[in-house]
Amino acid sequence: QVQLVESGGGLVKPGGSLRLSCAASGFTFSDYYMSWIRQAPGKGLEWVSYISSSSSYTNYADSVKGRFTISRDNAKNSLYLQMNSLRAEDTAVYYCAREVTPWGQGTLVTVSS
Amino acid sequence: DIVMTQTPLSLSVTPGQPASISCKSSQSLLHSDGKTYLYWYLQKPGQPPQLLIYEVSNRFSGVPDRFSGSGSGTDFTLKISRVEAEDVGVYYCMQSIQLPPFTFGPGTKVDIK
Numbered sequence: 378q379v380q381l382v383e384s385g386g387g388l389v390k391p392g393g394s395l396r397l398s399c400a401a402s403g404f405t406f407s408d409y410y411m412s413w414i415r416q417a418p419g420k421g422l423e424w425v426s427y428i429s430s431s432s433s434y435t436n437y438a439d440s441v442k443g444r445f446t447i448s449r450d451n452a453k454n455s456l457y458l459q460m461n462s463l464r465a466e467d468t469a470v471y472y473c474a475r476e477v478t479p480w481g482q483g484t485l486v487t488v489s490s
Numbered sequence: 491d492i493v494m495t496q497t498p499l500s501l502s503v504t505p506g507q508p509a510s511i512s513c514k515s516s517q518s519l520l521h522s523d524g525k526t527y528l529y530w531y532l533q534k535p536g537q538p539p540q541l542l543i544y545e546v547s548n549r550f551s552g553v554p555d556r557f558s559g560s561g562s563g564t565d566f567t568l569k570i571s572r573v574e575a576e577d578v579g580v581y582y583c584m585q586s587i588q589l590p591p592f593t594f595g596p597g598t599k600v601d602i603k
Contacts, residue, residue: 412592422539422582424592438591477529477586478541478550 379403381473386484393463393488399456399473399481407431407451409476413458415469416483425471426458441467463488492517492588496581496595503573504603511598513566513583520563520587527587530559530568533597534579542581543568575602 385397397413413425426447427436435447446459456473463486470483493516503509519526526546531539541550543559546566556571570577583595 414592421597422584422594424594427589427591436591472538477544477584480538480540483538 379475379479381475381479381481383471383473383481383484386471386486388487388489389463390490391464391488394459394461395463395486397458397460397471397473397484397486401454401456401473401475404475406449406454411449411456411476412474413447413456413471414474414480415467415471415486417466417469420469423469428456460486465489491591492519492585492593494583494585494593494595496583496598498598499596500599500601502601502603503570505575506572509570509573509577509600511568511581511583511600513561513568513595515564515566515585517588518563519566519585526562527585527589528559528561528566529584529586530557531582531584532577532579533582534576537579539582573600573602578602 380402382400389395410429412427415423415425425438428447428449444462448457465488468488470485472480472483474480495514497512519528528546530543532542533539542553542557547559558569560567578601580597580599582597586592
């Protein structure tokens, strides 16, 4: 069945970096656009970034533009989010999503000194 | 960006009774292709959001028929005909006509009386 599994979250100091990964299985990964969406503790959902199926187009929320980079490797069925210059307000569960469904279980990123 | 609003923000329902959630968008979600890109998700406690309804009124695979969606343009409604205990969680509407970004409503928390 379709499955998305995120990894790479953890505790990082302000100003630090982290790289999230999302392993996809059960579908033809290269046929779909993918997104990262995050949810701060106790808060709602915020779209973070988008990448087209061939990586030709990417886009970012203003809150992460210039600090985060989305990428994908269709040969490895994997999606990535490189996060630099992390701030406390980036603390959230980060979900990868295939178009509108499904979403992975998420990986927690905590930015704290 | 398109702004999504939801009312009410919280709802306490007696099992077996109906429930209704409203979602409004700041712009029409009707695309030139004739589709309206409005979705409903349910996020159960400790889980990622799961798709309930796509393109206003289409139940996603496996979603019970007590869930229904309606509306057009900028005004949409999710109805649960008879609420069950397993329906507790936070309901989000989302638009994808303007992609990116996806934008989400603030969420409606549903609990059982």
